[in-house]
Amino acid sequence: MAVRRRQRLGPGGGRALLGAVLLCVWWRAAAERLRYAIPEELGRGSLVGPLARDLGLSADELPARKLQVASAGKKQLNYFSVNEENGNLYVNERLDREEMCGDSATCSISFEVLVHNPLNIFHVEVEIQDVNDNAPRFLKENIHFEIIESTPPGARFSVGVADDADVGSNSLQGYELGTNEHFAVEVKDSQDGSKFAELVLRRALDRESESNPPRTGTAQLWINVTDANDNPPVFAQDRFRVSLREDAVPGSTVLNVSASDADAGTNARITYGFGKMPIKVLQKFMVNSESGTISLQEELDFETTRGYVLLVEARDGGGLVAHCKVEVEVLDVNDNPPEITVLSLSSPVPEDSPVGTVVALLKVNDPDSGENGQVSCELSGEAPLSIVASPGGSYKVVTAGALDREQASEHRVSVVARDRGRPALWSSTELVLEVSDVNDNAPVFEEAAYSAYVAENNAAGALVVRVQARDADAGANGRVSYWLAGGSAGAAGAAPLVSVEARSGALYAQRSLDYEQCREFWVAVRAQDGGAPARSSTATVRVFVLDRNDNAPRVLWPAAGAAAAFEVVPRSAEAGYLVAKVVAVDADAGRNAWLSYELVQASEPALFRVGLHSGEVRTARAVSERDAAKQRVVAVVKDHGQPALSATATLHVVLAESLQEALPELSDRDAVSELMSDVNLILVVSLSIVSLLFVSTVIFVFFFKFRQSRKPPIFITSDKELYSTLGSKAPYNYCSTEGTFLFPAATGFSGASVESGKC
Template identity: 70%
Template sequence: MSRRRPLPGFSRRGRRLCPSAQLSSYRGKHFEVVVPKGTDWPPGIQAQTKPGASQSEERRGAGAGASRALWKARRLSLTADSRKSQLRFSGASCCDTLPARPPPDEPAPLLREDPAAPPRLRYTIPEELGRGSLVGPLARDLGLSPAELPARKLRLATATKRQLQYFTVSGQNGNLYMSERLDREEMCGEAASCSVSFEALVQNPLNVFHVEVAIQDVNDNAPRFLRDNFQLEINELTSPGARFALGMAEDPDVGSNSLQGYELEANGYFAVEVKESPDGSKFAELVLRRALDREREASLRLVLTALDGGDPPRSGTAQLCINVTDANDNAPVFAQDRYRATLREDAPPGSTVVIVSASDADAGTNARITYRFGKMPAKVLQKFVVDAESGMITLKETLDFEDTRGYTLLVEVKDGGGLLAHCEVEVEVLDVNDNAPDVILTSVSSPVPEDAPAGTVVALLNVDDPDSGENGEVLCELSGKSPLSLVSSSGGSYKVVTASTLDREQVSEYNVTVRAADGGSPALCSSAVLWLRVLDVNDNAPVFAEARYSARVPENNAEGALVLRVRAWDADWGQNARVRYRLGEGRVRGAPLSSYVSVEAETGALYALRSFDYEEVREVGLWVRAEDGGAPALSSNVSVRLVIVDENDNAPQVLYPPAASVALAEIPESTSRGAILFPPCLPGCDPCLVSAAGEGGFVPPGTAFVLPGMSKLAKLKAESRFSVADGTDSRQQLRARLRAQGMKPRPA
């Protein structure tokens, strides 16, 4: 008893004197109590200091009215006589005592926990307390005085109905009482620890305290056999050392109060040994110590006693009626002490596990043996069954490797004379690939910028397969073609990362299937779909539909006339793909280009701002810029060429022959084709197609001469050629008229 425990406080007529005192040690009848520094002693009470303490450390109270003194740590003697222990204080005229053990009407010890934790009280009581028994001074331990109880409204709350049915709190003194008898075995069964928890609620201000009442087991149950009598028939030739199974007693108490062993009434033949089954329960085996003699003693009646470990112990008895028979002098013997078997977890019920075999050297009834299972947990007995005649153990229910990987079966064989033998069967459950991998996407980062570098983590996933060995080894892969790859982490975790740069303009989203396959044969597979959207980045400049643009604009056009449209598109998306157009800088005949043409920002339409004159401006070259809406913006330029088309707005002029004159030419009959007839005629200002015509209109085919036509953009040559070949030797006078072939002919 050397460990230190808190005391509930020193009591003197119901008044707390030193709640912080601690029991330091116990030696024989002598206790030492440690009082911490700073203890505020009541008036008239003085602790006796250790021998050798300085006089300055002692302060005596001068009576009830004296001021209290703060004391340094003291050691107080607590001496126990045969009836009670007393704690003696030296004071003016008082001597207070502290009982070594609280009387029955005193509260259960209060255990206070760490003050940093939420408010918590713990009481310990024995089971079977009657109605009205005190559990503890709840109000006092919560720091509430009786005068505060009406206002604070102490009550029990937040507990189940079953928990509250055992306890009640007094509205007068705030003590916690039993409201009905509590049976630990009924509440907690065979659990090692048993407690009831509920909340204590006070108001004004509102506060809640956790209260736990630990229920100590009381040895209130005696061991009890399931049968009052056990009948055994044992052959007189049974060899010493033979064992016989006896019934097992039950005791619902726990710990040391539970069943501890068995005793057999003194006799000259038998002893009892305690055996422990796999589940921890104890059963008795009767052991023959000396050979029997039926002629001397044909039967025995012995008392078998089961004992628990209580103080005092309790016991239960059963009668053993042993009849001594003749001839069965051989106990059954198993072929093996231990059998081993393996069974696949997918084996159907009814499958044979193993066949145990035993033999008995006796004959007749004494050699007839039967098999059965020994004491085993219920869940094991649910899985297997043994045939009493053949010893064949078969599967009763399906197995699950992931739940239990092996079983140990205890098999007994009994012959006709009651002799027993035991063996163990170890059943190993073999894993079968009956679980497909489970693929769980734990995190997905979508959308992913298309300029994300290679190795960027876009998703996390976890793969689990509860099977074992190769059946639980999982291989993951991404199906389909994508710039993604899987990187294994640890413990079945994977990262999905970019294997290369992304291009939203090529693929804007990915639907990737994560496929997981285990190593079983055949392999089981599962999959999960990862949907990933690619976020656009402004990485594409606008592109014009044509490398260059040109248009023919007739002169004398209307102001504001549409000349042409330029069009550009951007492979990006959203704002990054929005294209606007603007005109490049330039000048025409000294004037700003913007005074001649304009471009519409949204549509790319190019308009003429003035009427063009071919005789002044025959061609206009300019640049149009297309710019997207990204930040920063990207742009591209295209050249535009405007060709001004001449119109027939000027009449031709005949410079030779002069006006009102005739040009005559003498042409020899032998003049060869292509000879010059007239000197060249210079055209007017418009370089149009010019032709010669007679009085009646254009010269028909086969005429004596023609004035060759000129191309639209070329001037007349320096000379014109024609040929005459009609076979005559006559002179001809021609009257010619020049026509300029335009939109509206003009004569000259």
């Protein structure tokens, strides 16, 4: 008996099939989804489709975009690969539709394709089309029937079901029986659409004439003609259907099948068993040979096999056999939590990434069915991220708000996937997203304005102040350098005074500072980071030079180093009479310039006193006749520095009612010289000039008179004539025979006379 199938390929069908490999069909099923169709049994390296072109990527973009296949299942990853150079999708290993999808009417492989920079995910589905590469076969290679010779024509005997792994038009189409005058085959359709064959007796058998007629075909039939048992067992129905939960425990009863036999005795005794079935089915179930009860031997798994077809035989004692089919549907139980696979994670992500940037791609799969396999995902944790569902069970984790590395350099969120089963099962995975730095922060000084105090006379290179700026960025973006950016005298003017160390921000004095020359100045310091482009900020540093007591008081009056100054105090002066005022200044400041006066030496210590802060020299008591006419007073001027510096002032006091009265007391040359020096040095010079003019005039007059009159020498001329002549021509007074020297009127001291030893 041969099993027939419909032949669809002509003599050139093989070559046409190979040609179809290069004509793979593709189309877009939806946004971000591609679909291709290829025949099974393609060899490794066969083209599936121009994936990069269909995604809108050019060949120049491929190195940067990094097109790659990614899937939650390792098996799917091995089926296909992407060429990095041209972006085409190729078969990575031999594809067998029957092995991949079994007897399913359709077969397709879904996987994800990742594109980077920016990150995106595309769903690709490849339909595997069936090729007629499997021949039909009976479950048993040899089928034995024992038929008694008295069996009437028209009796039917079940041959069973043949199997064809192919689907559609390539599957089982019918049964044929070789030429035979005793038997014929009839094809019947079962309720599930499958076809089974029955052997029909066409004419009466005669055991004595032909006990075992030979037959040919794929299955050999041996027919033994026996006596009596002329009724085969009959099942209550040809096909049974039963549902079984996948969590059924081994030993559970699946179904009880029963058959009846109209014969009696041993011919009516029925035993049950399984027909030829795959080993995996025989391992799962067992049938009681006496009762026909089918029970479960091993645990079921809906995700592995969703149904089984059991072929049950009922055999009577005479050898007649009946068959029925038991279809066991495995019911899903929510026993699988969702599986989360991280396809791609872009970490770190720049902090200036716009909202909606894809940072992670996830694949969530639940092998359960129905509501048990319907999954929803959510994020738990405080992070500016959200999750978006994509077709095919994929999810995108995208930024939902602005990122700020300075506030949070890392975000940890949990992706929770939960199915809709009852009770619901869930699973989670943690995503750690690092945020990379962008130079979005300028350095910030600890203070907007700094004040520094430096004592004068500092050493060159002394530390003035240290400024500090902090940059919230990281790496080179947060590395701060310092520069001078100007000052009170401009950048060039300030540079000689201070310098700044680029790394530490320390300002150092370039030279010794002098409070008396510069009491304060300011410089601008710029802090700049190492980002590109760089960011900077500026702070002002005001430097105050502190005074040191490096200047002694300077006496302005009486002048130091000149001739001694004289003050005339009347003898009638009472206590408190103002004699003179010592005037002094100090170039320092503050306490270093606070001056105080003390009397350190005096001819009559009890006669004079000096004001502590005013420097006024006054009489401490009334002047008496016993006091010497000449008094010498020495005062010291001190500042309040540490240590204190001082200067002295010497004052000469003459006790007299007037200057004329005081002059006789000053008869010594030194006193006159000191007085003249004290009055004015210019007066001395003027007197010298007047004397020179006087002598020149006398010589001129003598010479003139001698040439005019040729009289006796002028030395015998009477004084009266000479004086009258000089008096009429010379504008100056002169020295008389009494020894009195008269000052020129122009000096302002006309009428004043100074006693001299000689004219």
